Amino acid sequence: MELRRIHYFPWGEDGASEGTPLVTEGTACHGAKNKGACLNTLKHLAKPQGFHERCLQWCNAYYLAVTRGDDVAAVNSLESLRSLLGTIDTAQEAGLMAFAAGYATCPHESRQDAGNITARPEGGFDVIGYTGGVCEKKGLLRHTVRISASGEMREVSRELAQKPRNDCPVIGRRPVGLHATEGDGCEDARGRYFADIARLEAASIQAFLRLREELTLHGADEALRDAALASAMDEVRHTDLTGRLARRFGAVPPPPSVADVPPRPLFEVLLDNAVEGCVRETFGALVAHHQALHAEDPEIREAMMGIAEDETRHAGLSWDIDAWAAPRLSTEERSALREARRQALAVLREEVAVPLDARLSAEAGLPSPAVALALLDSLEPELWA
Secondary structure: OEEEEEEEOOOOOOOOOOOEEEEEOOOOOOOOOOHHHHHHHHHOOOOOOOEEEEEOOOEEEEEEEEEEOOEEEEEOOHHHHHHHHOOOOOHHHHHHHHHHOOOEOOHHHOOOOOOOEEEOOOOOEEEEEEEEOOOOOOOEEEEEEEEOOOOOEEEEEEEEEEOOOOOOOOOOOOOOOEOOOOOOOOOOHHHHHHHHHHHHHHHHHHHHHHHHHHHHHOOOOHHHHHHHHHHHHHHHHHHHHHHHHHHHOOOOOOOOOEOOOOOOOHHHHHHHHHHHHHHHHHHHHHHHHHHHHHOOOHHHHHHHHHHHHHHHHHHHHHHHHHHHHHHHOOHHHHHHHHHHHHHHHHHHHHHHOOOOOHHHHHHHOOOOHHHHHHHHHHHHHHHOO
16 A cells, blocks of 8 residues: 555646655555556556645645555545445554544644544544644644544544634745645744745745746746746745844744655646736735835835845746747636636635734734735736636
């Protein structure tokens, strides 16, 4: 058995990637009569949807690739996993069932006590798992899930583990496969904010380098490829600037963790560009200009002046890519890109509606929810209709 993580876009038509292997148990195709054919089938297993699906700008999900002799199968639902495991008689099986049901059950997924699994005297297990997150409206929720020996599940308790943060950044282009990360516990909202920004700016370096490679793969103009490389170099400078601000306020920016995702078809690249560039980066550039005008802290104001100019160019690149690709797309694909932008805009509206820390908002020049929504309203008819 091999646990694989897959990535896909909720508006795409091509399904998921084949999957990045995470954990392997046993020997693939052990006992197969035609081991070569079995291994080839395993390598090119059909692109399934998966369990523990989580969609933001793209979707992450998981499945098990399983071999028994010559037979190869994808276990990609709670029902098929229950059938595979049979009686739930180990903590590992109980944790996997809870994970498949959508609960974060490993420390790197949420909190240190996630995955705490207790055997019950009458059989079965209680599993502590988490849903949500500190940058989501509902906050981080802690659940106790009871799993019987037959695999039946019910939630026996739910509580708010951590309130939503009021300093989560809204920023531009993020690479596909970017993993969430816990902050370093800095109590100063300014430190947490700029540490998050520095991590995302560092991740944007990888996003633009990947974009350049994929533009080259799909025959884009040299000017677009050069602009993507120049944008990556801008993000190096942004990472340094925002990292220094984070450290000034007592925080250490965590390095970004990005999954290794193979080169994508052109339409997937364009879906990513529609969400991360045409929506998030365009809005991020406008917010940066707002900060350059309104930040009360002189060092932040100066930093945002340069960042705003760069991010405006990055947003322009996103729309240039969109225009370059338009003649290559079908009517249905162009419609899917418009829908992707519409959905991304709806997500962005929810993100900016969360009230900010007052001191952070004033010193960093961040727009209030009302102002941020007004900025979105001003852009929508011009760019996203």
